[in-house]
Amino acid sequence: MVTDRYGNPLHECTQETAAHLDRAVEALLHFSPEVEQAVDDALGSGPASPVAQSFAAYLGMLGTEPGEAVVARQRFDRYTAGVDIPSLPVRERMHLAAAEAWLAGDLHRAGGLLEELSLAYPTDALALAVGHQLDFFTGDAVRLRDRIGGALGAWDADEPHRGLMLGMYAFGLEESGHYRLAEEAGLAAVEQNPRDVWAIHAVVHTYEMQGRVSDGIRYLDARRDNWARGNYLNVHNWWHYALYALEAGDTDSALSIYDSALHNDDSAGTAMELLDAAALLWRIRLAGAEPTARWEALADAWAARADPPFYAFNDVHAVMSYAGAGRFVEATRLIADRRRWLAQEVADTVTNRRMTVEIGLPACEALLAHAQGKHTTVVDLLWPLRRRLHEFGGSHAQRDALQKTLLDSALSSGRHDLARALISERIGIRPDSSYNWSARASLADGLGDAALAAVARNHARDAAAAVAETLRSPASPSRSGSGVGAPSGGSDAPGASPVPR
Template sequence: MALEDRYGLPLSTTSDQAASAYREGVDLMLAGWTGTAETLERAIAADPDFALAHIARARVHAFYQQGDLARSKATLARKLVAKRGTERERSHVETLALAIEGRLPEAIAAMSEHIESWPRDAVVLSLPLGAFGLFAFSGMADHDRARHELCERVAHHYGEDWWFLTMSGWAMTENGNVARGRAVTERGFNLRRANAHAAHAVLHAMFEDGSIEAADRLVDEWLPTYDRAGILHGHILWHQALGALEHGDAARALKIYDDVLQPSATQAPPLNVITDSASLLWRLSAYGHAVPKALWVEADATAQKLFPKSSLPFADVHMALFAAATQNREALSARLGVIEQRLADGKLPAGPVVPAICRALAAFADEDYAACVRELAPVLTEVVRIGGSHAQRELIEDTFLVALMRSGELPRARSLLDARLHRRPSLRDTRWQAAMG
């Protein structure tokens, strides 16, 4: 009898050990759990010609920005699957390889075609989902809706699958149906508690519906089951730090930063290293709390090593935050120049919002808050194009609010805060008291 993955799709291996390790490794990857790489290596050791194990391992390398390793394993997987692989496996490998190589439009097209034929290929379906997925980083203004609609289209193929409930629930949350999204995500979480993506998705729903105390309890109760080396360990505590700021508890937020988020302490992937550190330190400052300069300097030094050149817009925006906070106008100007050239060349799918944000931050660094407001005001509705989640992108609105306040436009700032509170009930007014005066 042919060996299969957990979703009933045939695997081109005759090794029970390889198939078993692959199934376990994929589940660990879909759960954001530790042991993923080691388990996939076991599958490769049991059958060195098993292409799907190699491409899955390549994807884990890509998570950690190990580009050379990821690309080399993708190349090997292509060769192996051409010799021994089904049509589904060849399409699977090619789609993941395109994503690993950063060929986003081609990867999205290949993913869409693949899912039409094999909707239960969860590894391929995972590519466009989440805040750092293909859709989020495509530059689309409607990527939240696109994720939700994709999940709705294939939902009948998955039923009560723990992974699918996790991701489809989060897609609902980000697309504005927070109550349903939280309920669906919690169903998936209850089916498999060893699932960091589910814990993370529930925290996003709690952020959106204002359940700050419940989110705090969830982290305290669940996190001890999750190893510090887990891909989302630091980011989950970043969410707890945001909750602390909701209550004006800057000391607790800074302690979380010191313990797990600062570059010398974290084991997170590079993109999380820079985005979590920059955004939390920026929020602390924006809400009127003192941030030791040494924290910015250390984090900026690491960020410059990890992302020395312009890359994803989401990364570029956070690098601009570092440059603004450290008043490194030269670095910000250089990165902005590259971004503007990419826009002029038609190679920036996210469009004018990216350089506009960077110009606004440059103005902020020069304490020209009126110019910051002028740059951001026309693009606030386009910020979604940079990717990430609502919780992460709210930072840009926060920057706009600070610029409004520092340029003396308090009535406009209050109006924006009122609109936010109407959109999403929480304690967001109290964290601005120090800044508003």
């Protein structure tokens, strides 16, 4: 019987197709663009393979691109119309069921099926990797951790890909708040496989959440050759670098990274790229800068997509771009379109329905209100959601743009009690964040406490100076004139990405 590299049996599969599937899984685990060609090769040599067909369906969904999802749905339907699914082995049936559920919009069912599959086949790397990303899309931090943690015991220590599983586990640990364990797991994963960009990303998230900005910069600098180009995660990791620059108060460096790595004339215009671009510009806006021309170009890119309702997390970042550009009519139009969609009695099994109703629309309305200076409205919309934002996906770091928006509006609307609580929460978790201390200074100004404001600003200045010193460190690799070694042009920008950044 033909098996994959992990010993799992493959139905309707030749040795050639198995080799292509192994190559595709390895590329997926490394976030390599080669995954697309490898899956095409597997389909070409083994069109009857249920695992190859399921893999192709997963690939069509992972980029959160509505057009790719339609193509994937059509191909999958053609395949399943000619297959006696009940007669297939259980592993193949469960992959097909998970792909079917995801294509139908039920992310939770798809993730649950893949978790059941992993109980019986804990070394099915495809099931683990795709399930891990579904947990990310649905913001399920506990399952993001435990899906991989529950399978790790079945992986032999001498299996080279065990380190890649450890990298996924590190991200689940980080999103669950186990920062020390997450750092240890991520560092160990990268030690085993320096090109494990997801593990590098997990370590970077760990430093971000602890406010260890200088450590994060040094870590990214030391491994730049392994993460900064040639993979689907490079844009997102440059986004993290830009967040570190903002902690130093270095808006120019953050914008340099934006121009060279996040969005420019050569960018592919994928949703995952555009949402990183919006999330960075919004933070820069909250810091007091208004990169107007960049906002206009980004809003144009979102408008050119004309996305139907598909993933609320993307909708929020589209509205963020329209609001940042002052294009309130387009922001209002998108919100109205999603309301019309919901009025069509969308099935409860469509995960994006609940995401849109409960999180997406209020968040979109809050962003629009913030850009219009309606800060009381922002507080009314976001305060009840602040502990539920994970329900529409993304990471803590990504969702922090909305948390900062709430804090900014609390300060701007004179809600000193609320702002005090929010700032206290943030400083308790990240006591060395220049942003947090600057917010405390703004609160003190609002309360008329000049002495407290001065102390807070000193803390903010010292924290920013420590990060700025790391950015200037001669021990770091060569940097651009702005102080950060962002890629020099669009040639490093990735193409259409089938995996989340």
